Amino acid sequence: MMTDMTSSGGNSASADNFAYRIFQWLFVFFLIYLLITAVGMIGSGFKGATKGHAAELFSFATNPFMGLIVGVMATAMIQSSSTVTSIIVGMVAGGLPVEMAVPMIMGANIGTTITNTIVSLGHVRHKKEFRRAFAAATVHDFFNLMAVAIFLPIEIIFHPLQKIATYLSEYLVGGENLSVKGLNFIKPITKPVITEFQTFAEMISVQSSHILLVFFGIAIIFLSIIFIGKLLKKLMVGRAKKIMHASIGRGPISGITSGAIVTVLVQSSSTTTSLMVPLAGAGVFKLKQIYPFTLGANIGTTITALLAATAISGPTAILALQIALVHLLYNTSAVAFIYGIKTLRKIPIRGALWLARLAAEKKLYALFYLLGIFFVVPGVLIFLHEIFA
């Protein structure tokens, strides 16, 4: 009798649990729909607000270093590269030239590293633990800074990433007449919501309706990415565990792959890289093991921009896809190039260890580093640009 009652109670609890999970998944799909719609809103609002003169509005970013700084600071402040890259995709669809958006995308990669650095600061009370955690966090910073130092000048001169992305996007969506056949099903499902928001924006102010639409889009992207992240963390933790268990003791390629897959599952590179910081702090994982996992996160995070690009239909869809592909190509080539060459591979590790030793001795150095690299240096460069340009 007792057994029967327990089992029927257990069945009912598991049915409730199943129903709850289904509800959570439906909510995730709804949030992805909102994200895609919001990217469309930004595209439409940005196009309307700039009236085809987006390049002039962003004339300050014609200097690629300014674009880079905008990407770094925006991402460091929002602490989400997925949000920033999705906004950039929307702006490209709204008329921002791809060549201006490329440095911004690269900057987003640097800006996103602030999150795991902040997480490492939580280990400050134990010197050894802090040194290990800070090194695990800053190895990502060093890698991303190095990637920009190598790839940005090459991109400015020869545009290889943009050229390959153009070729691929034309191949994927048919580019000769810039008509996008494959992705046209998105427009009918997002258009009604965009129109509703457009009407609402016009009710507030007809003159600023396009700018308001951009702001609504940014706010919706920001919130939907936060909630998608929160839900996916719960829903995907089991799968993430399996992937991580499977990658233990299997070498760097497996580390990169599992980092990329876990990031795709939780839709946030900050979460994946932050996850590894306490594991490194406790001394359970070595920096050499954390490093490839972190690089995988760089690749996995590009899925969000690709998802955002599906929001755009019509002639600008190809441009949105181009910038999303630039993000993917940049991160995969940076990993292949820097991690592939032994001498280059070691530089981020040495840099991180050196900085972590300094920071463990004097915590003030860690604070200077954090403020300097993400805010003061970019801020001073913007100030100097404003004065001299």
Added chain:
Amino acid sequence: MEQEDFSSLPKKKLKKLISETQDVLNQLKRELKLRKEGKQHDEIDHLEEYFEDASHNLSNLKKFIQNVISEVKSK
């Protein structure tokens, strides 16, 4: 550890000893690797907690700034 004198050992025995020592060394290394990996598997089993920790950015920053201030004051 005391140094042993192997000079009287025949070459064949010496080779056998090296091979046996190598085997033991490999077994020890394997055991060490298994223990390290076991600890890593144990930590990954607590992934939910690490996910949770990863979202406490502001409290980490606050804790850190307090620590920096006290470090600066103490000097």
